[in-house]
């Protein structure tokens with residue numbers, strides 16, 4: 049993989065959690081990044097000897113709404129790069145700050161200040177990722193051109209959008225569909241419609257586990273516990289397909305923005321949904337809410353003037369590692385009172401398991417097609433220290449987003465949908481294990497695939513994915 053531009057500024061990481069720890073060793077491998085110019089700012093700094101020995105500086109400090117500019121002013125100059133991998137630090141505030149300073153920026157989700165996800169003064173519609181994204185789009189309009197700020201660019205959100213485009217192209221080729229030579233010329237919504245796709249899951253299954261089992265009153269996960277609890281407690285969200293005939297119970301429309309996505313009046317971690325990945329086939333995932341639900345709903349909506357022509361139903365379907373599922377179960381049972389203990393699995397993961405993260409494209413002539421990354425824990429460990437399979441997929445998204453921003457430094461606020469997917473995947477590819485494209489006859493009704501597509505069209509109704 050070639051980096052086209054050498055970065056000479058200062059890289060400031062906010063947060064020193066599982067993803068910063070996973071990303072730093074990856075960055076240190078890139079010979080074009082000046083190691084002695086990396087600083088980490090976080091309120092808690094532990095087990096950092098390996099990183100200090102390699103020249104990384106640490107500042108023990110929490111960024112807060114009222115003091116973050118003073119803290120950052122000590123470090124940030126024009127041309128520097130802020131990488132926000134924290135929880136409870138506002139992405140919009142940091143983006144605005146970076147813009148004013150002439151610095152580049154990247155985050156892996158749109159994070160509000162502490163309490164923002166659960167703010168009791170907000171109605172449910174305003175607690176969604178759709179609403180957070182709407183604020184970001186407003187800021188993008190206000191700021192206009194300027195230093196690049198890549199938003200929501202980890203694995204998912206992030207790489208999943210690039211995998212979606214690559215998967216659509218793979219499927220189109222298998223269906224003998226003609227594609228423009230230059231992929232920038234692809235109309236993704238039209239391609240999606242013409243390939244006959246009705247439903248898309250961002251389908252992830254994590255089979256990593258430790259022989260040290262989850263204890264009572266403990267939340268275990270392979271990445272941020274706080275991050276998973278926050279998004280699991282937000283309302284479930286989905287892009288609502290034009291083929292749907294039955295309005296889901298508790299579904300609501302937003303009263304602002306593009307209205308390409310809807311939400312359910314239920315915490316997203318309480319919505320089970322049948323899905324499929326190449327790791328073990330069918331499984332029951334959770335419809336955890338994510339930024340990409342709203343951003344790809346915009347990408348894949350086709351309109352003629354104002355008239356809606358086509359949109360697939362789309363959302364995240366996540367089977368986290370078994371102990372995370374048990375942790376969510378326990379958390380919901382205790383009415384969302386957080387467990388006393390948290391544990392992010394890493395070195396203790398048994399030499400077994402993997403993370404499969406990809407897109408499941410459904411309802412076309414080949415029935416269903418999964419495309420994405422299958423990375424085993426052993427592969428992740430062999431590549432880099434401080435990583436499990438999940439964190440390395442995220443770190444690959446962070447690295448490729450940083451490289452893309454450095455190569456395209458004046459694009460203002462950018463979502464994954466507006467980046468060059470081939471370039472991003474080229475950078476991320478060495479860290480994604482096996483890229484799998486797999487056809488499957490699975491469908492949520494359990495019916496075996498027959499040639500009669502028309503008769504089976506109803507199999508792809510949303511209600512079938514949530515009926516047990």
Ligand code: NAD
Pocket residue numbers: 062063064065066067068089090091092109110111112133134135136137156157159200201202203204205206271272273274275276392442445
């Ligand atoms: P983590 O919980 O392991 O770490 C969070 C870090 O934020 C900690 O170091 C904590 O000390 C720090 N922090 C908390 N309050 C802070 C403050 N006020 N100022 C500065 N730092 C503060 O989380 P993680 O697993 O490393 O994830 C980091 C972020 O990335 C989260 O927002 C998470 O949701 C997101 N994420 C995105 C993806 C993706 O694929 N897009 C995947 C995993 C995680």
